[in-house]
Amino acid sequence: MAARAAAGKVPLVEPSILPGFGLTFGFTTFFLSAIVLIPLAALVSMAASSHWDDFVHTVFSERALASYRLSFGASLVAASINLVFGFILAWTLVRYDFPGRKLIDALIDLPFALPTAVSGIALTTVFAQNGWLGHYLALGGIKVAYTWIGVTIALTLIGMPFMVRTVQPALAEVQSDLEDAAEILGASRFYVFRRIILPIVVPAMLTGFALAFARAVGEYGSVIFIAGNLPFKTEITPVLIVIHLEEYDYHGAAALGCVMLSISFLGLWAINHLQSWRRSRFAGAGR
């Protein structure tokens, strides 16, 4: 609040002896508008220019609703899986030393760097009913490829680095003298974990959860191979958008695009708030 009140008194640009504000601000604004803002405005205007009935018909059709259920449901499950395993991974990488730790740490970023089409076909092959892991799961009656479970696995892979890389620095920040003090005062290990480590790490885990979820909702490349894309069953919302486009139904595609975009912005907003909450918690705790 204080910052917002002060912002009113800030001049448009604070004077500085460094040159280049006009040039760089102008260039950045131009590029930003041309590549990002104007095309995004085209999406909103295309959706707004369609008839209200058509818009509602597209956005709330049975098929669209089924696709939201899968997209958001599988993304939630995947982010929750990452909440647990991402925390365990981050904990293992920060607290323990074991052979191959550095290699594992570097591998965490692989889903960032690996093209999604590659992870898509590779996961499908591994989890298909005759695949390495798929045929063991098939023995137990679990069918992964071409079901929602496969979608969830692909989204878990995509979100994993977001969770681990957000929790890792937070865990490393836990001051060990706090833990020492608690233990000297007679706290049990579980009590230390619950009262000292978790409060510091939980905000980071929530941020990681939001990041992994946001990434998963929009994911396309790694999902389409393992999903099978059956309408009403294994069709994610981005696939439905592509289908509308292929039928030259620009208004329908734009309408669904707007729904997804609004959810993304909601996620972005939540992430920003989580991060400022984290900062204020640490500031309030004092050093």
Place this chain on the structure above:
Amino acid sequence: MAGGPSQAMLAELSSRPGRDTWLSSLLRWLLIGISLLFLAALLIAPLITVFATALSKGITAYLAAFHDPDTLSAIRLTLTTAAIVVPANTVFGLAAAWCIAKFEFRGKAFFTTLIDLPMAVSPVIAGLIYVLVFGLQGWFGGWLQDHNIAIIFALPGIIIATMFVTFPYVARELIPLMQQLGNDEEEAAITLGAGGWLTFFRVTLPKVRWGLIYGIILCNARAMGEFGAVSVVSGHIRGLTNTLPLHVEILYREYNTVGAFAVASLLTLLAVITLVIKTLVERRGYKGH
């Protein structure tokens, strides 16, 4: 690395009283075991599958995939796209970082959020918006057709869609880095009479070089590997508008498994090289933002 333990911290942790009980070492190996199993199923098995399937019919079949003229033209198209997109986004990232890190102006936080926007947008939507602008029934569709300019289903569309998706990569590394390093050296250089460009090339650029390289390699990996956005605007014309990731899809859908995984192994190699360079940069003391 984002937060590896220092040797000192590990030594300190293990020296605590009560650390070497059977319970704590059981927990330790349990957690390490769970971590390794999780990564083995999700990451390592698919990684091995790529190479195992690509080589499943022998090395000759593997190499034959790269003699296919369509594969070669996909490689050319992907390299061309990256050669245009990466420098463009590097220049943009440098300009944006200079503007945001060196000056205080109203609306700066909002401006920074706008730059990060493409990160939050689904790749499919990234492709969709350009179809709505340049496609046949889009804003400029009619005009473009009258003047015989092809953007959608052609190289320009692939380039701008890739540019959108990789837009913030360099900027988001450089902005926090430049803010953290401060303006003292630049102000000294200007006060001593150096011009703006001289200051930028001789003072700022050397200061931020590792962050810049970090941003560029991540931008490049994403530019070469982008699938969703490019898939929407490309039109999948073999030999013409098919990038490497799209070519993987076509081969896979045609049940040319060896060919698909051979091309995929090339992209996997790109990802591994990216991670190696990234790790080397991090060894230099630069931590990604």
